[in-house]
Amino acid sequence: MGYYLxxxxxxxxxxxxxxxxxxxxxxxxxxxxEGQAIKAVKKGLxxxxxxxxxxxxxxxxxxxxxxGRELAGVIVxxxxxxxEITAHAVATLETVSPDIRTILxxxxxxxxxxxxxxxxPVDFAMNxxxxxxxxxxxxxxxxxxxxxxxxxxPKAIKSKNPADIAARCAVFGESDFIHALQMGIPMNDVxxxxxxxxxxxxxxxxxxxxxxxxxxxxxxxxxxxxxxxxAFEEALEYKLIIPEHNKVMGAVGMCYLAKRKIESLASExxxxxxxxESGGTATxxxxxxxxxxxxxxxxxxxxxxxxxxxxxxxxxxxxxxxAYKDGDVIATWGxxxxxxxx
Amino acid sequence: MKRDKVTFPxxxxxxxxxxxxxxxxxxxxxxxxKITQDTIRTGSKHAPEGMCVPFKxxxxxxxxxxxxxxxxxxxxxxGIGPCRFGFYGxxxxxxLTKLGYTPKFIILEPPAGRWFNFTIDVLKxxxxxxxxxxxxxxxxxxxxxxxxxxxxxxxxKRIAYEPQKRKAEKLYIKYVNRIFKAxxxxxxxEIKKDAFEEYESAIPIDNDRDDIIDIEITGEIFILLExxxxxxxxxxxxxxxxxxxxxxxxxxxxxxxxxTFLADKNKEKSFERAxxxxxxxxxxxxxxxxxxxxxxxxxxxxxGFDGIIQVMPFSCMPEVSAKDVLPDVAREVGIPFYSFIFxxxxxxxxxxxxxxxxxxxxxxxxxxxxxxxxxxxTVA
Numbered sequence: 001m002g003y004y005l006x007x008x009x010x011x012x013x014x015x016x017x018x019x020x021x022x023x024x025x026x027x028x029x030x031x032x033x034e035g036q037a038i039k040a041v042k043k044g045l046x047x048x049x050x051x052x053x054x055x056x057x058x059x060x061x062x063x064x065x066x067x068g069r070e071l072a073g074v075i076v077x078x079x080x081x082x083x084e085i086t087a088h089a090v091a092t093l094e095t096v097s098p099d100i101r102t103i104l105x106x107x108x109x110x111x112x113x114x115x116x117x118x119x120x121p122v123d124f125a126m127n128x129x130x131x132x133x134x135x136x137x138x139x140x141x142x143x144x145x146x147x148x149x150x151x152x153x154p155k156a157i158k159s160k161n162p163a164d165i166a167a168r169c170a171v172f173g174e175s176d177f178i179h180a181l182q183m184g185i186p187m188n189d190v191x192x193x194x195x196x197x198x199x200x201x202x203x204x205x206x207x208x209x210x211x212x213x214x215x216x217x218x219x220x221x222x223x224x225x226x227x228x229x230x231a232f233e234e235a236l237e238y239k240l241i242i243p244e245h246n247k248v249m250g251a252v253g254m255c256y257l258a259k260r261k262i263e264s265l266a267s268e269x270x271x272x273x274x275x276x277e278s279g280g281t282a283t284x285x286x287x288x289x290x291x292x293x294x295x296x297x298x299x300x301x302x303x304x305x306x307x308x309x310x311x312x313x314x315x316x317x318x319x320x321x322x323a324y325k326d327g328d329v330i331a332t333w334g335x336x337x338x339x340x341x342x
Numbered sequence: 343m344k345r346d347k348v349t350f351p352x353x354x355x356x357x358x359x360x361x362x363x364x365x366x367x368x369x370x371x372x373x374x375x376k377i378t379q380d381t382i383r384t385g386s387k388h389a390p391e392g393m394c395v396p397f398k399x400x401x402x403x404x405x406x407x408x409x410x411x412x413x414x415x416x417x418x419x420x421g422i423g424p425c426r427f428g429f430y431g432x433x434x435x436x437x438l439t440k441l442g443y444t445p446k447f448i449i450l451e452p453p454a455g456r457w458f459n460f461t462i463d464v465l466k467x468x469x470x471x472x473x474x475x476x477x478x479x480x481x482x483x484x485x486x487x488x489x490x491x492x493x494x495x496x497x498x499k500r501i502a503y504e505p506q507k508r509k510a511e512k513l514y515i516k517y518v519n520r521i522f523k524a525x526x527x528x529x530x531x532e533i534k535k536d537a538f539e540e541y542e543s544a545i546p547i548d549n550d551r552d553d554i555i556d557i558e559i560t561g562e563i564f565i566l567l568e569x570x571x572x573x574x575x576x577x578x579x580x581x582x583x584x585x586x587x588x589x590x591x592x593x594x595x596x597x598x599x600x601x602t603f604l605a606d607k608n609k610e611k612s613f614e615r616a617x618x619x620x621x622x623x624x625x626x627x628x629x630x631x632x633x634x635x636x637x638x639x640x641x642x643x644x645x646g647f648d649g650i651i652q653v654m655p656f657s658c659m660p661e662v663s664a665k666d667v668l669p670d671v672a673r674e675v676g677i678p679f680y681s682f683i684f685x686x687x688x689x690x691x692x693x694x695x696x697x698x699x700x701x702x703x704x705x706x707x708x709x710x711x712x713x714x715x716x717x718x719x720t721v722a
Contacts, residue, residue, distance in 0.1 A: 067691050085699035120706045126696055128683060209669030315380035336574065338508045 001026075002060040004262075005048075005294075006254030007041060007076065008087070009033060009068030012108025012135070013221065014040035015248040018048065019255035021060070023094070027052050028248050037068040038075055038304050045076075049297045056296035061262040063087075063254030067110075074323050074331040075304055077295045080254070080261045087253030089114050089121040092217050094256050096243050101213040104202070104232070104240070105249070106222035108135045111206050125206050132170040133201035135222045141174050141194060145181065149225075152191055156227025159192035167197035167204070195227035199235050214238045219246045265291045302326055313339060345370045346469075348415040349407045349445075351400040352377050354567025355493065356592040358522055359486030360417065366478035367468050372413060374403040377570040381406060386686055388437055394426055394655040395685050396564035399571060401434050408443040417467065419600060420451040424629035425660055450600060479601065481527075483593060488530055489521050490591040492537050498587065500545040501580020502554050510545055511577060513537070552712075553583055555705055556646075560589040560638040561653040562661050563631055565684050567592060572653050572684055573693050582701045587647070589616075589638040590631070616641065623667050632660030636671055643675035649704035650677050656685035678704045 001020055008015045014037065016029040029044045048054045063080040064072040065087040073081040092103050093116070103114040103121075111134045115123040127133060139149050147155070156162075163180040166172040173194070180190045203212075218240040222228055224247065232240055245252050269291075295302075308321050314337070321334045332340045348364050349372040350357070357373050364371045375381070377399055385402025400418075407413060418431035431449035438445070448467050451460065468475050497514040504510045517537045524530055548554075557579060565572050566588055576586050589612075597604065598613050605611060610618075616637030617627065627633045635652055642650040652668060654661035665681050672679030680700040682693065 067695065083695050083698040083702065085695075086702050118710065120710050121703055122707050122710070123678065124699055124703060126692075126699075209666075315375065315378035317379055336570075338511075341507075 001058060003054065003058055004255040004258045005059050005062045006087075006251035006256075006258065007044070007062065007064045007066075007072050007078070008084070008248065008250035008254065009037045009041065009064065009066040009072045010107055010250070011067055011110070013247075014044060014066075014068075015251040016041075016044040016048065017245070017248050017251035017255055018052070018054065019252065019259075021259075023256070023259075025245055025252060025255075028245060028251070030247055033068070037071050038306070041072050041075055042300050042304075045297055046300050049300065054297070056294070056298060057290075059292065059294055059297075061258035061292045062294045063258035063261070065250050065254050070333070071306075071323070076299065077293045078258075079292050079294065080257050082254065082257055084110070084250050085112060085114060085121065085124050085126075087250045087257065088112070088219065089116065089253070090256050091245075091249040091253035092219070092243065093119055095245065095249075095252060096217055096241060097215065100215050100217050100241075102210075102216040104207075104216060104218045104223075105220040106134055106198075106202065106218075106228070107220040108139075110134060111202055111220075113207050113210055113212075115210055123210065125208075125210065127206050130169070130205075132168070132173065133198055133205055135220075137170045137173065137198055137201075138194065138222070138225070138228075140170065141177050142191065144174065144178075145187075147187075147191070152195070153224070153226035153228070155188045156192040156195045156225075157230055159186075159188040161189050162196050163190045163193035165190070165193040165197040167201040173197050192227055192231075195225070195231045196235075198222075198228060199231040203235060212236060212238075215241055217241045217243060219243055219249045221247055223247070262291050299325075308334070311335060311340065313337070346414040347372055347412065348417060349374060349404070349413050350417040351403040352568065353396075353564055354592045355486055355489040355518070356567075356596070358489045358518065359482040359592065359596065361522065362485045363478050363482035364417075366474055366481060367471060369415075369469075372407055372411065374407045377403065377568060381570075382686055388441065392657070393433075394657055395571065396562070396568075396655055397426065397430050397433070398686065399564070399568065400430055401437060404434055404438060404443075405441070408438065408441075408445070413443075413445045415467070416445045416447050418447060418449050420449040422451065423627070427630065479604075483596065483601070483604075484527065484530060485521055485524070486593040486596065488534055489518055490593045491534075492517050492521075494587065494591060496537060496541045498576055498580065499585045500541060500547065501577060502583045502585055503547055503551075504545050504580075507581070508577075510541075510580070513540060513544065553705070554585060555583065555648040555701070555708055556585045556587065557649040557651060557701070557704060558587045558589060558638070558642040558645075558647045559651045559653060560635050560642070561631065561651075561681075562655055562658050563590055563595055565653045565655055566590060567595075571655075572682075573690055575651070575653065575682070575697070578694070578697055579701065582698065584701060589634070589642075623671055624664075628660055628663055630658065630660030632664040635661060635664040636667060639668060639671050639677065639679065640675050643672075643677040647677060648708045649700065650679050651700070652679070652681040654681070654683055656683050678707050 003018045003020050006017045014031045014033045018027040020026050029047055031040050033040045062076055062078045064078045065082050065084050069081050088105055092100050098119040101116055105112045109131050111127045113125050114121050142152050163185050165176045216238055223242050306321055306323050308319050311318050311320050316336055318335045320340050322329055323331045346369050348369045350360050361371045361373055381402035384405050385398035389398045389401050420431050421428035435447045448463050497510050501510045520533050579586050598611050613634050616634040619640040620633050620637035624633050624636055639650050
């Protein structure tokens with residue numbers, strides 16, 4: 001079998017998705033990034049090799065996205081590196097329906113809205129400097145009273161009378177939250193109020209000025225939360241579609257984009273990608289030259305490291321980051337002037 | 343005889359013109375160090391925390407100069423109306439006095455009804471060399487205009503085509519330095535000719551490439567013109583295959599806002615046209631370049647740009663007000679729109695993501711319009 005690999009390195013989670021040539025998601029991995037993108041990517045690849053039993057030659061193409069897409073792209077030598085908006089839109093259009101008009105996406109620190117027309121993303125918005133209205137707002141406030149993020153949804157949907165929680169800022173939201181509890185309002189109502197606050201913040205901030213038309217898809221980590229789904233449906237008065245791979249849509253999108261990239265390379269070279277019968281092993285790659293630039297799963301055992309230094313060429317004192325593979329420099333970035341960048 | 347030392351803050355190419363101007367009036371001109379991380383570090387250390395970021399750059403630039411040498415005069419533009427820019431000069435003066443720097447501040451207010459003060463200020467600055475004033479202004483504007491032309495017509499349009507990274511930028515820096523040193527109009531003509539020829543041969547424009555799109559940048563003037571403050575938005579867009587335009591430049595700003603007496607009274611200025619175009623949405627100017635930003639968005643759609651980007655400092659009242667109507671304006675006139683807010687932060691990952699996404703959207707919309715053969719609906 002031949003597979004395409006999509007990697008989404010976000011601020012909170014790193015997701016890997018393996019999709020086969022028939023566009024079926026074969027395996028998905030959801031890991032915490034914990035600030036260490038290289039480690040998280042390697043951990044994901046290790047799972048693919050040791051637990052799923054994938055061989056390097058079966059991977060036909062690799063794409064990376066997310067805020068860590070450049071670093072991840074360098075580490076694996078990705079065929080394509082793309083922004084999250086494109087990746088999410090492609091995944092939804094391919095796996096849900098080409099008729100989707102609106103995509104709501106809420107992740108750990110990012111939230112986005114994508115407006116589509118005739119299967120083309122024509123407008124988008126992302127949260128600006130503030131993380132209120134994202135998953136971390138739920139995580140932090142609920143975490144303060146010892147509620148796990150997974151338990152928020154089930155508690156919230158039990159509420160018949162949600163409390164009023166300020167939505168503008170997570171700090172104000174938290175004081176309202178604590179105040180409501182001190183007044184003796186039941187926990188379920190306070191949690192439901194928190195979900196409403198998140199939705200209100202999202203619609204007034206990220207969704208401001210956008211025409212939200214059905215069909216609407218809701219994805220990203222927060223789309224797991226039944227309380228937020230209910231709050232959205234009440235506010236928008238439309239049913240939301242939650243896709244099957246809602247938590248890893250960015251990575252799914254990158255599988256499709258990697259596939260398109262490799263197929264266009266093949267057609268440029270007038271090669272036919274000769275997919276083997278399922279069950280076969282590495283034959284896909286034997287019939288044609290390997291088109292992917294992917295370093296292979298061997299990179300798990302390769303020492304990658306990044307080193308930084310301050311350039312003293314001018315008063316900017318840019319912090320230059322260099323990535324090394326087995327001691328050799330593979331990429332440099334971080335400068336404003338272009339003296340070091342590769 | 344000791345010559346007076348004069349300095350001024352950076353904003354885009356304005357230094358080229360001001361250096362030429364004061365040199366003609368017999369000053370020792372101290373051009374402040376190029377804006378760097380050090381400028382903003384210094385500026386934000388001494389500025390009020392809630393102040394908008396261009397002030398922090400301006401103040402930082404003043405301190406950077408004054409730490410090294412004594413300065414006799416500081417030139418700063420002033421302003422009237424509801425925008426904090428009007429405070430910049432007065433506030434820098436207060437803060438610098440506290441720090442022990444006491445140069446004379448000349449704050450040029452736009453001469454709206456205050457011709458007397460304006461004339462006295464100009465005469466003082468010109469060392470009362472009345473005969474030199476007009477030729478010096480003319481020379482200074484000529485230098486600035488050439489610099490802006492090279493930037494807008496050559497550099498910003500050709501990054502998308504450069505064969506090696508930063509080739510367009512290197513050429514641009516080379517020619518700006520030549521303009522800075524030039525001392526006659528003949529030399530300016532020669533530089534112009536050389537620059538156009540060298541760009542044409544080194545980075546030719548390939549009109550067959552349909553992946554190249556045109557995007558205009560508008561918004562608050564300082565962020566618009568100063569590359570450090572806008573995270574090099576022009577170069578980043580260029581490297582994504584965009585021919586970049588912008589709605590103002592140093593020379594346009596000086597002509598429209600300070601040297602209003604030079605303008606042809608019968609001809610509509612570009613900012614007046616923008617205000618007229620903004621009328622269906624906003625009837626009264628509300629400070630800064632807010633209302634122009636709305637008008638420029640309409641104009642960008644009319645001119646057939648594939649996208650428009652608004653840039654502004656964090657907490658900029660005029661631009662924030664414009665931003666509230668811009669999504670509607672952009673939708674009605676049919677142009678992809680995005681807005682970026684800049685402050686002291688230098689973490690560029692989020693900015694890069696949004697910029698890349700916007701360029702992708704603009705490109706998708708262009709291809710879609712091309713396929714359906716639909717022309718963009720515009721409002722006259």
